[in-house]
Amino acid sequence: MTTSTTGSQLLASAAGLDAADPLAVLRERFVPGDGELIAYLDGNSLGRPLIATREHLFRFVDDVWAPRLIRGWDEGWMDSPLTLGDALGALTLGAAAGQTVVADSTTVMLYKLCRAAVCARPGRRQIVLDTENFPTDRYVLEGIAAETGTQLVWIEPDPLEGVTADEVAAVVGPDTALVVLSHVAFKSGFLADTPAITRIAHAAGALVLWDLCHSAGVVPVELDAWDVDLAVGCTYKYLNGGPGAPAFGYVASRLQGELRQPVQGWMGHAEPFTMGPGYAPATGMRRFISGTPPVVGMLAMRDMLDLIGEAGLDAVRAKSSALTAYVIDLADELLTPFGVEIATPREAARRGGHVMLTHPSFRELIPALWERGVIPDFRPPQGMRVGLSPLSTSFGEVAAGLALVARLLEERGQGRLISVR
Ligand SMILES: Cc1ncc(COP(=O)(O)O)c(C=O)c1O
Numbered sequence: 169m170t171t172s173t174t175g176s177q178l179l180a181s182a183a184g185l186d187a188a189d190p191l192a193v194l195r196e197r198f199v200p201g202d203g204e205l206i207a208y209l210d211g212n213s214l215g216r217p218l219i220a221t222r223e224h225l226f227r228f229v230d231d232v233w234a235p236r237l238i239r240g241w242d243e244g245w246m247d248s249p250l251t252l253g254d255a256l257g258a259l260t261l262g263a264a265a266g267q268t269v270v271a272d273s274t275t276v277m278l279y280k281l282c283r284a285a286v287c288a289r290p291g292r293r294q295i296v297l298d299t300e301n302f303p304t305d306r307y308v309l310e311g312i313a314a315e316t317g318t319q320l321v322w323i324e325p326d327p328l329e330g331v332t333a334d335e336v337a338a339v340v341g342p343d344t345a346l347v348v349l350s351h352v353a354f355k356s357g358f359l360a361d362t363p364a365i366t367r368i369a370h371a372a373g374a375l376v377l378w379d380l381c382h383s384a385g386v387v388p389v390e391l392d393a394w395d396v397d398l399a400v401g402c403t404y405k406y407l408n409g410g411p412g413a414p415a416f417g418y419v420a421s422r423l424q425g426e427l428r429q430p431v432q433g434w435m436g437h438a439e440p441f442t443m444g445p446g447y448a449p450a451t452g453m454r455r456f457i458s459g460t461p462p463v464v465g466m467l468a469m470r471d472m473l474d475l476i477g478e479a480g481l482d483a484v485r486a487k488s489s490a491l492t493a494y495v496i497d498l499a500d501e502l503l504t505p506f507g508v509e510i511a512t513p514r515e516a517a518r519r520g521g522h523v524m525l526t527h528p529s530f531r532e533l534i535p536a537l538w539e540r541g542v543i544p545d546f547r548p549p550q551g552m553r554v555g556l557s558p559l560s561t562s563f564g565e566v567a568a569g570l571a572l573v574a575r576l577l578e579e580r581g582q583g584r585l586i587s588v589r
C-alpha cells in the first residue's frame with residue numbers, strides 16, 4: 169500500500185501548521201533530545217525538561233543548599249508545599265489560595281484524601297469507581313474498602329469513551345460516601361463532564377474526588393467554580409516536574425476542618441517543632457502534609473508553571489486540541505487502511521491531550537518504533553497512546569512519528585484491512 173494523495177498532503181501540511189503555531193517558538197525552551205529522537209509522543213507520561221530547569225537544578229546546590237543548609241527550612245522550604253500548591257492551583261486548577269498542596273506521590277495523596285472522605289461520611293457504606301480508571305486508583309480504593317468495610321460499586325463505561333453523568337446518576341444514592349473518577353481517562357482520553365457529575369454526587373449527599381493526572385497543565389480545570397470537593401494529580405506529565413516529582417492534592421476549604429487524613433506525620437501537626445506527645449492536625453491545607461516536603465522535586469515544575477503562565481492555559485488547550493485533531497486526521501488517512509482503530513472521542517471538546525490508537529500488532533511494533541526514535545507508549549491490550557505535550561510537541565514530530573507507524577505496519581504486511589477486535 170502506498171500513502172494516498174490526501175495522506176501525503178496531510179503529512180506535508182505539518183510544516184505550515186508549525187509555521188502558524190503561536191506557541192512554536194516556546195519549543196526552544198526545552199532541552200533537545202538526543203540526536204536519535206524523531207518524535208517524542210509520551211509527554212503525557214513524562215514531560216521533557218526545560219533549559220531553565222537544568223540551570224535551576226544546578227544552581228540550587230551552589231546558591232541555596234550549600235550556603236543556607238538547615239536554615240533553608242525557615243527561608244521558604246517549609247512553606248513550599250503550600251506556596252507552590254497555591255501557584256499551581258491558581259494557574260491550572262481554578263483553585264483559590266489555601267486549597268492545594270504539593271506532596272507525596274499521587275497514589276499516597278489519593279489514599280489520604282479518599283480515606284479521609286470515607287471516614288467523613290459515617291454510615292454511608294459505598295464507594296463508586298469505574299473499571300477503566302488507572303490501576304492505582306482502583307487498587308487504592310480496594311484497599312480502603314477492605315480497611316473500612318466499605319463496598320465498591322463499579323461503573324463499567326464504554327472503554328472507547330468514559331464515565332457519563334447518566335452512569336453516575338444510576339448508581340449513587342443515600343449509601344454513597346465517595347465517587348472517584350478521572351477527569352481525562354488515561355486510555356481513551358475521554359473528558360468527563362466534571363461539573364455535572366459533581367452535582368449529581370452532591371445531590372446524593374456524596375463527596376467526589378477527581379484524578380487530574382491527565383488534565384493538569386493541558387486541560388483547563390475550574391475546581392472552585394465546579395464545586396469540586398477533592399482532587400489529586402501528578403506533576404511529571406504536562407507540568408514537567410521530572411521523574412518522581414511530587415503530586416498535588418486539593419481539598420475545598422469548606423471541607424478542610426472536617427477531614428482527618430490517615431498518615432498523621434509530624435509535618436501536618438499544628439506545631440511540628442513542639443514535638444509533643446499527641447497528634448493535633450494543623451489548620452488548613454497543612455494538615456494534609458505528612459512528612460518532610462520534597463524540596464528538590466519541586467524545582468522543575470516551577471519553571472513549567474512559569475512557561476504555562478507565559479503561554480496562557482487557553483492557548484495550550486487550543487494547541488492541544490489542534491495536535492490531537494491532527495493525529496486523528498493522520499490516523500484516518502495513513503493507519504486505518506491497516507486496521508488501526510481510533511479509541512478516543514472524535515469531538516475535540518470531549519477529549520483531553522492524548523489519542524489512543526489500537527491494533528493487534530502494537531505490542532510488537534512499539535519497541536521497534538522506540539528503536540527508531542519514535543516514542544509513544546503501549547497500553548494493554550493493544551493500544552498505542554499518542555501523547556502530545558503542547559509546549560514541546562510540534563506538528564512535524566507528529567507527522568514523522570505516524571508516518572513511521574504506517575511504514576512499519578506496511579513492512580509487516582498489514583496492508584489489507586483486518587479485524588481488530
Ligand atoms: C490517572 C492516574 N492516576 C495516578 C497515576 C500515578 O500515580 P503515581 O504518581 O503515584 O505513580 C497515574 C500515572 O502514573 C495516572 O495516570
Ligand SMILES: Nc1c(O)cccc1C(=O)C[C@H](N)C(=O)O
Binds near residue numbers: 214302354381412
Ligand atoms: N507514571 C509513570 C511512571 O512513574 C513510570 C512509567 C510510566 C508512567 C505512566 O505514564 C503511567 C501513567 N500515568 C499512564 O497514564 O499510563
